[in-house]
Amino acid sequence: MRKLIYSMGVSLDGFIAGRDGEIDWSAPDEELHRFHNQQARELGAHLYGRRLYEAMTPWETADERPSVPEHVLEFARIWKDTPKIVFSNTLDKVEGNARLVRDGAAEVVTRPKEQPGRDLAVGGAGLASSLMKHGLIDEYRLFVSPVVLGGGTPYFPGLEERVNLELLETRTFGSRVVYVRYQRVGEDR
Numbered sequence: 232m233r234k235l236i237y238s239m240g241v242s243l244d245g246f247i248a249g250r251d252g253e254i255d256w257s258a259p260d261e262e263l264h265r266f267h268n269q270q271a272r273e274l275g276a277h278l279y280g281r282r283l284y285e286a287m288t289p290w291e292t293a294d295e296r297p298s299v300p301e302h303v304l305e306f307a308r309i310w311k312d313t314p315k316i317v318f319s320n321t322l323d324k325v326e327g328n329a330r331l332v333r334d335g336a337a338e339v340v341t342r343p344k345e346q347p348g349r350d351l352a353v354g355g356a357g358l359a360s361s362l363m364k365h366g367l368i369d370e371y372r373l374f375v376s377p378v379v380l381g382g383g384t385p386y387f388p389g390l391e392e393r394v395n396l397e398l399l400e401t402r403t404f405g406s407r408v409v410y411v412r413y414q415r416v417g418e419d420r
Contacts, residue, residue, distance in 0.1 A: 232344060232345060232346075232347075233275065233343060233344050233345075233346065233347070233348055233349065233350050233351055234344075234350045234351070234369040234370055235278075235340060235344055235350070235351050235352075235353055235362065235367050235368050235369050235370075236274075236350055236351065236352045236353070236368070236369065236370040236371075236372060237352075237353050237354075237359045237362075237363070237368045237370070237371050237372070238270070238352055238354070238370075238371075238372035238373075238374075239354065239356075239359075239372075239373065239374070239386060240254070240257030240259075240374045240376060240408075241257075241373045241374065241375055241376070241386045242256065242257075242375075242376055242378050242379060242380040242383075243375060243376070243377065243378060243379050244379045244380060244381065245385055245386050245387065246380045246382065246383035246384055246385055246386065247356055247383070247384050247385070247386050248356075248383050248384040249380045249382070249383040250380070250381075250382045250383050252383075252384070254286075256376055256378045256380070257374070257376050259374075259406070259408075260404075260405070260406045261300070261302050262404055262405050262406065263374070263404050263406055263408055264302045264303065264306065265302050265305075266402075266404070266410070267306065268302060268305050268306050268309060270372075271306065271309045271310065271313065271352075272309050273349060273350065274313055274349055274350055274351065274352050275313075275314070275343075275348045275349030275350060275351055276313060276314040276315065276316060276343065276349075276351050276352070277310075277313055277314070277315045277316070277351075277352050277353075277354060278315075278316050278318070278336075278340060278351060278352065278353045278354070278358060278362075279315060279316070279317050279318070279353075279354050279355055279358065280317075280318055280319070280354075280355030280356075280357045280358035281317065281318070281319035281321060281322055281355075282355060282357070283354045283355035283358075284315070284317045284319070284322075284325065284329070284355075287310070287354075288326060290306070290307050290310040290311065291311060291326055291327050293306075293307035294307040294308055294311070311327055311328060312328065313328065314328050314329070314330075315327075315328060315329035315330070316329070316330055316332055316339065317329050317330070317331050317332065318332050318333075318334075318336050318339075318358055319331065319332075319333070320333055320334065336358060336361055336362060337361065337362065337365040337367060340353075340362060340367055341367065344367070353368065356384050356385065356386065356388070359388075360388035363387075363388060363390065363394070364388070364390065364391075366415075368415065369414060369415055370399075370412065370413065370414050370415070371396065371412070371413045371414075371415075372410070372411070372412045372413075373386065373410070373411050373412075374408050374409075374410050375408065375409045375410075375411065376407075376408050377407045377408070394415060395415065395416050395417030396413035396414065396415060396416065397413060397414050397416045398411065398412070398413055399412045399413060399414055400412040
């Protein structure tokens with residue numbers, strides 16, 4: 232069975248974007264970018280909400296700029312090749328290796344999770360929040376940056392029930408970003 236992984240950069244106080252949507256504080260250096268590349272290479276599909284999908288669409292053409300460093304070009308190629316499912320009621324179309332789904336995120340995600348294949352990744356707080364509330368997220372991967380934002384878009388939504396987790400892995404990068412990887416365990420699973 233495939234796992235559904237929620238992975239994002241996060242501030243020390245738990246936000247994936249600042250009050251005005253800024254994410255400049257989470258830009259990866261080369262070491263961290265290469266780690267992201269390795270994780271992305273292992274995925275079977277990306278699941279995106281509209282906002283994150285729109286933020287990621289420049290990767291469709293990033294490999295056409297020869298002045299871009301090799302590790303960035305590598306991510307662009309991986310991103311383009313990986314299938315994407317975009318959940319949106321407002322988009323008219325999606326580009327490249329993506330398909331648009333209007334509603335029923337929990338049902339759409341449950342089917343591929345039950346099939347063999349590489350793991351799935353969910354990106355975007357809104358979509359992840361709805362899947363978290365349905366108990367569909369198996370792993371949480373946080374890249375904690377040494378910054379306190381004081382507000383913005385939270386990584387975790389307000390939940391009615393607790394989610395029990397087990398720490399699987401930690402790593403500290405030269406940029407002082409700390410990677411923590413947890414899996415869901417216990418009674419809520």
